[in-house]
Amino acid sequence: MTNDEVRTTKYEPVIGLEVHCQLLTKTKLFCGCETKFGAEPNSHTCPVCLGWPGSLPVLNEEALRLGIKIGLALNCEISGRLKFDRKNYFYPDLPKAYQISQYDMPVNGKGWIEIEQRAESREQRENQNPMPSALCSMAKRVGITRAHLEEDAGKLLHEGIKDGSLVDYNRAGTPLLEIVSEPDIRSAEEAYDYLTSLKAILEYLEVSDCNMEEGSLRCDANVSVRPVGQEKFGTRTEIKNLNSFKAVQKAIEYEIKRQVEMIEAGEKVSQETRLWNDDTGKTALMRSKEQAHDYRYFPEPDLVPFSIAQEFIEGLRKNLPELPQARTNRFTKDFGLSPYDAAVLVQEKKLGDYFEACVKEKANSKLASNWIQSELLALLNTAKKTIEESPVTPQALAGLLRLIDNNTISGKIAKDVLPLMFETGKSADAIVKEKGLEQVTDTKLIEEIADKVIAANPKSVADFKSGKTTALGFLVGQLMKETKGKANPKLANEILSKKLASLKKISK
Ligand code: ADP
Ligand code: MG
Ligand code: ZN
Numbered sequence: 001m002t003n004d005e006v007r008t009t010k011y012e013p014v015i016g017l018e019v020h021c022q023l024l025t026k027t028k029l030f031c032g033c034e035t036k037f038g039a040e041p042n043s044h045t046c047p048v049c050l051g052w053p054g055s056l057p058v059l060n061e062e063a064l065r066l067g068i069k070i071g072l073a074l075n076c077e078i079s080g081r082l083k084f085d086r087k088n089y090f091y092p093d094l095p096k097a098y099q100i101s102q103y104d105m106p107v108n109g110k111g112w113i114e115i116e117q118r119a120e121s122r123e124q125r126e127n128q129n130p131m132p133s134a135l136c137s138m139a140k141r142v143g144i145t146r147a148h149l150e151e152d153a154g155k156l157l158h159e160g161i162k163d164g165s166l167v168d169y170n171r172a173g174t175p176l177l178e179i180v181s182e183p184d185i186r187s188a189e190e191a192y193d194y195l196t197s198l199k200a201i202l203e204y205l206e207v208s209d210c211n212m213e214e215g216s217l218r219c220d221a222n223v224s225v226r227p228v229g230q231e232k233f234g235t236r237t238e239i240k241n242l243n244s245f246k247a248v249q250k251a252i253e254y255e256i257k258r259q260v261e262m263i264e265a266g267e268k269v270s271q272e273t274r275l276w277n278d279d280t281g282k283t284a285l286m287r288s289k290e291q292a293h294d295y296r297y298f299p300e301p302d303l304v305p306f307s308i309a310q311e312f313i314e315g316l317r318k319n320l321p322e323l324p325q326a327r328t329n330r331f332t333k334d335f336g337l338s339p340y341d342a343a344v345l346v347q348e349k350k351l352g353d354y355f356e357a358c359v360k361e362k363a364n365s366k367l368a369s370n371w372i373q374s375e376l377l378a379l380l381n382t383a384k385k386t387i388e389e390s391p392v393t394p395q396a397l398a399g400l401l402r403l404i405d406n407n408t409i410s411g412k413i414a415k416d417v418l419p420l421m422f423e424t425g426k427s428a429d430a431i432v433k434e435k436g437l438e439q440v441t442d443t444k445l446i447e448e449i450a451d452k453v454i455a456a457n458p459k460s461v462a463d464f465k466s467g468k469t470t471a472l473g474f475l476v477g478q479l480m481k482e483t484k485g486k487a488n489p490k491l492a493n494e495i496l497s498k499k500l501a502s503l504k505k506i507s508k
Pocket of ligand 3: 031044047
């Protein structure tokens with residue numbers, strides 16, 4: 001067996017993710033300081049978030065509201081009874097030497113996320129191995145253990161500073177929701193799919209910027225492996241310093257391999273925290289893992305336990321927006337898209353919005369889905385633009401697609417028109433008229449050209465007569481060339497077939 005085979009047949013990875021999501025509030029969790037990113041260092045601070053003696057925290061109601069909204073979207077049990085606790089540890093960017101978090105009475109209890117397993121269907125698509133669409137995006141449920149409120153720490157700056165380090169407390173006290181998954185994830189790709197599904201939900205809820213670079217979405221990965229068939233989990237390591245979803249996937253892949261190799265070599269995996277290094281593509285030991293009791297959690301005496309009225313929770317439930325899963329189902333049902341295509345469009349809210357705007361302008365929905373996902377995204381990629389910055393508006397794209405749909409131009413010609421629209425901002429109609437690209441559907445004209453093509457290519461005609469049907473494709477190609485791609489391909493094919501068939505009969 002090769003090492004890869006040992007890894008995949010003898011061992012099963014077990015993964016649980018902890019995601020910290022910065023909540024999009026104007027002010028911090030327990031004081032009135034602004035949360036704006038990128039402000040002058042230490043300009044958004046006060047006695048509460050700097051931990052001065054005698055200062056008292058007051059819970060931000062909006063943070064609570066956003067936290068519950070996320071819990072509702074993640075199908076969490078919400079008892080409405082909650083408590084805050086102090087998690088004690090010293091860090092220079094944590095001025096109180098404790099973090100206010102939630103220990104045993106979190107705002108959101110057990111829940112689940114349904115993830116689309118797109119990694120596999122992506123592969124199948126690339127291998128051009130079409131699966132029945134129902135199988136293409138298989139859903140799997142990943143359990144949520146809890147999702148609790150806590151405050152963020154400040155930030156230490158080490159880089160480019162000669163003597164010592166600097167500390168910025170602007171982020172200290174910013175509201176976070178820590179979303180802890182059950183150890184239900186079984187591969188690095190599944191972890192990636194979990195994160196993209198979760199991010200999509202958060203974006204639809206408009207509760208966070210979800211910007212990994214700015215740190216408004218952070219993820220730690222817990223990874224262990226166990227022999228296939230064994231019920232008991234192996235010892236896990238926790239990986240930090242993951243700056244993108246791709247990094248999460250790569251780090252997990254690395255860590256699975258590292259652990260299997262250790263076990264195969266007769267060594268023991270030890271419970272520890274490891275740091276991912278994106279440059280080397282490896283994880284390295286940071287510290288051995290502390291246990292919950294090391295933090296000496298105890299109830300925050302300055303914030304008493306409290307209950308939320310059920311009406312408050314139900315009010316939030318009623319006002320939840322349409323979520324990705326529901327939108328995906330609607331796209332397949334109302335627009336006839338495959339689950340895969342629907343999921344791709346829905347994943348990024350703005351992409352879904354673009355598609356819907358396009359369909360609203362009477363574009364054929366399947367054409368719209370294909371053109372957005374292939375031609376338009378490719379152009380945007382090259383131009384390094386987001387869908388919102390697209391020079392081709394949904395209305396303009398719909399204009400182009402209508403021309404394909406009503407046979408004014410062929411799909412092939414349309415592929416040349418779209419880049420021109422992208423460059424010039426002109427409408428499809430204008431470009432088609434200007435360049436005289438309207439499709440030739442004049443049967444008589446096509447017949448004339450077909451005769452010309454037949455006369456000019458006696459060898460192919462002879463081939464066809466002798467049974468080489470591929471010669472037809474060549475002749476159609478010649479006809480298209482003659483018309484600069486403007487002949488209606490279906491008509492061209494029909495007319496040539498008919499003419500060749502009659503030639504065959506004559507020669508018999
Ligand atoms: P901690 O405070 O130690 O980080 P948490 O309860 O906050 O503990 O998070 C633990 C995370 O580790 C959860 O996502 C859980 O699913 C995951 N986990 C627990 N045991 C294992 C294991 N043996 N292998 C992989 N992941 C695990
Ligand atoms: Mg944790
Ligand atoms: Zn403050």
